Amino acid sequence: MQRLIFGGDGTTQVAQLSNMANRHGLIAGATGTGKTVTLQVLAEAFSRAGVPVFAADVKGDLSGVSAAGKPHKEIDRRRALIGIEEHTLRGYPTVFWDIFAEQGHPVRTTISEMGPNILGALLDLNETQTGILYACFAIADDEGMLLLDLKDLRSLLAWMSENAAELRQEYGNISAASVGAIQRRLLVLEEQGGDRFFGEPAIQLRDLMQKDFSGNGVISLLDSERLLRESPKLYAAFLLWLLSELFEELPEAGDADRPKIVLFFDEAHLLFKDMPKALLDKVEQVFRLIRSKAVGVYLVTQNPTDVPDNVLGQLGFKVQHALRAFTPKDQRQLKGVAAGFRNDQGVDVLGTLTTLGVGEALVSVLDEEGAPTSVVAATIAPPESRIGPIDAEERAERISNSPLAGRYDDAVDRESAYEMLHNRAELAANKAAAEERAQAEAEAREKAAREKAAAEERARKAAEKEKSRKSNRQSAGEAFFKSAVRSLGRSLGTRLARGILGSLLK
Numbered sequence: 001m002q003r004l005i006f007g008g009d010g011t012t013q014v015a016q017l018s019n020m021a022n023r024h025g026l027i028a029g030a031t032g033t034g035k036t037v038t039l040q041v042l043a044e045a046f047s048r049a050g051v052p053v054f055a056a057d058v059k060g061d062l063s064g065v066s067a068a069g070k071p072h073k074e075i076d077r078r079r080a081l082i083g084i085e086e087h088t089l090r091g092y093p094t095v096f097w098d099i100f101a102e103q104g105h106p107v108r109t110t111i112s113e114m115g116p117n118i119l120g121a122l123l124d125l126n127e128t129q130t131g132i133l134y135a136c137f138a139i140a141d142d143e144g145m146l147l148l149d150l151k152d153l154r155s156l157l158a159w160m161s162e163n164a165a166e167l168r169q170e171y172g173n174i175s176a177a178s179v180g181a182i183q184r185r186l187l188v189l190e191e192q193g194g195d196r197f198f199g200e201p202a203i204q205l206r207d208l209m210q211k212d213f214s215g216n217g218v219i220s221l222l223d224s225e226r227l228l229r230e231s232p233k234l235y236a237a238f239l240l241w242l243l244s245e246l247f248e249e250l251p252e253a254g255d256a257d258r259p260k261i262v263l264f265f266d267e268a269h270l271l272f273k274d275m276p277k278a279l280l281d282k283v284e285q286v287f288r289l290i291r292s293k294a295v296g297v298y299l300v301t302q303n304p305t306d307v308p309d310n311v312l313g314q315l316g317f318k319v320q321h322a323l324r325a326f327t328p329k330d331q332r333q334l335k336g337v338a339a340g341f342r343n344d345q346g347v348d349v350l351g352t353l354t355t356l357g358v359g360e361a362l363v364s365v366l367d368e369e370g371a372p373t374s375v376v377a378a379t380i381a382p383p384e385s386r387i388g389p390i391d392a393e394e395r396a397e398r399i400s401n402s403p404l405a406g407r408y409d410d411a412v413d414r415e416s417a418y419e420m421l422h423n424r425a426e427l428a429a430n431k432a433a434a435e436e437r438a439q440a441e442a443e444a445r446e447k448a449a450r451e452k453a454a455a456e457e458r459a460r461k462a463a464e465k466e467k468s469r470k471s472n473r474q475s476a477g478e479a480f481f482k483s484a485v486r487s488l489g490r491s492l493g494t495r496l497a498r499g500i501l502g503s504l505l506k
Contacts, residue, residue: 001257004045006038007363007378008082014378016042016317018049018258020366022291024314025298026307027264028337029321034359035300036061038319039264040383042298043219046262047092052209052217055264056239058224060103064386065219066094066398075382078359082381091385093212094219095402096395099197099238103223104399106408107238109202111147112140114241121279122237123185129178130276135171136160145417149199150190152417157182159421192231197238200412205249207404208242209261228267236270239263240283246295247286253294260294268299269306284310304337312340316366319380322356344374352377 003015016025027042029035040062043053055062069075069089079087096104111119116137120130136156140147147153157179160167164174186194210218227235246261253260265271272280287297299307299315303323307315318341325331338349341364352362356377363378390398399405 002049006041007380009376009378010081014363016365022259022294022296023316023366025317026315027300027319028304030324033321038380040065041381047217047219050215050217051259052261053219054208055221056224056266057221058228058266060225060389062221063389065092067091067386067390069386078382089384092219093216096221096399098223099227105404107203108199111153111198117279118237118240122233129182132178145420148416150195155418155421201408232270239265247290250293252292256294259296262296264298266300268301272308287311287314305333318364320362323353341375342372347375
């Protein structure tokens, strides 16, 4: 167990116990009050303790954690106030990631790994459409099809629509209208970067849970500036997927002296915005159970009310920077925030919340028994690394020198649902064409046989007719002979008759 010192009030240092760091935490406060520096200081402390860190860098400011800070009188003032003896200006081992592969190594996962729950929330599907998405995943499992990228999912949905009648009995009604609505949402997601996010090689958890040769935990930064601007839902979906993967893949850790990994989710309100109740229930369950996997989750947001109560109740570590109260609603929120602290020392929490300076915060940590300590107003320790972003050249150099350089650069498109359905369609088309050709050839043979038989019949009849004509036709000689005989017969007949009669008559 280590004490991770990150602040103090002039008389007492404020520290997070490493064996309680898996109890999750909250960093809240209005814009410009120092949340990012607090996150940076905590990330450094975890790294020194050998704990890998994953953080979403929503403004690019956190990239400075990879470079050494510069001397400053404010650093000296805070060190003296808090009583920090060891403070070395240095950069920390950092790996940069970016879904768009512009500011870091590419980040990908597969449709199958994302699952229908998170994907349905990402696409903002209604209950009926989500049901079809579940059926899609079930069919993929039953048919042995991999759903790796968006074209796999689109192809399978199209196939389901074409074969809805055959699938209805086992998978329920598959409405063409609902499939069409899902397809349109997928087109929007593709334009927002989903085509880059879904695919292979998928990011491996072990690459987010590394230490350097000195035993410092590596800090993985997801560049999220463009992602938040273009697709905040995709940003939220990725963070939820990461949380889900850690929960499913990591073994039980028991009472570990430190976390296996710590996650900092900035703009945490996006995780829960418009989240379906069923999914929210599961997320709350994951937050509660993932502690046993030695995973600490720290949400960073402007106001604690951005976080659902059932999740907020699981965040034992709290750093609350200044809040502003301009409306009656703001005043009510302030009272709710103040009521969330244990206050045994009579601190004017409500009044202090609006008067805290930059880099100051109300802090409550967990003691050795896991109970929240009484709230104190503390000054956050200065970081050892640079405050603010590194420049493009420095980032490019760190990316090229990264131990993961080249591992995820080239996308891989192996055989999956799209190729399998394409091959099926091609085989079916070839079979149909072969059957059509065979039928055409058979019909041609039959026609030729009929025509031959008809020709032979015509020839036979013609021969018989010709024979008949020949039998009835008289040659010139025959006609002459017969004519002569008939003439002779008539002549002889006449003479005899006359001779006999004549002689008798005479």
